[in-house]
Amino acid sequence: MTNFTKVSVADDARTELHDKLVLTGAEVSINKLLAGTSVPFVHSHKQNEEVYAILDGEGIAEIDGEKVPLKTGDWLRIAPCAKRRFFASSDKALKYVCIQVKAGSLDGYTMSDAVV
């Protein structure tokens, strides 16, 4: 495996990076929901924690029945078992990143994992 991989992501409905970047500790997707649309299903996870970043737009995340407003700059952690569904607002696309990682998998990080 090389020391790095790089891709340039276009403004598509969904781009999945796991295979493109040869990731081994995460799956990352970049997503765009058109105005007035939603992910067509509710889902949860067996093992994976998800981290969402709202890159642009507004919308709602329904998490275990709770409606959570979303706007640019918001970041969320969602526990594996939580039932979630994302909705764009009626007038603007919702662009977001979804990071899947195995819950509890991180040991050290930043200064406790770095070699400077």
Place this chain on the structure above:
Amino acid sequence: MTNFTKVSVADDARTELHDKLVLTGAEVSINKLLAGTSVPFVHSHKQNEEVYAILDGEGIAEIDGEKVPLKTGDWLRIAPCAKRRFFASSDKALKYVCIQVKAGSLDGYTMSDAVV
């Protein structure tokens, strides 16, 4: 632990989300290097793979001595052992996300981990 956590991230030099979002499988930071500046040191990692997303601006990643051009929409995976340093271009700030995850920690993902 609650089923979700949420924060709104301001346009700061650096925001670290591990503690704010109570992450267990990743550390995520949102970073801004002002025009003409760089991270002041080279670093590598013991265990963690890093995924970088360029949110805005242009710059250079020096990875094991190779100069890799960066622009908005670029995504990179960097192996733990690779020596890396990020530079903003001379005329524009470089905004980027850095995701740290333990290399090799991901089991299933998307359809093999989801419950729909």
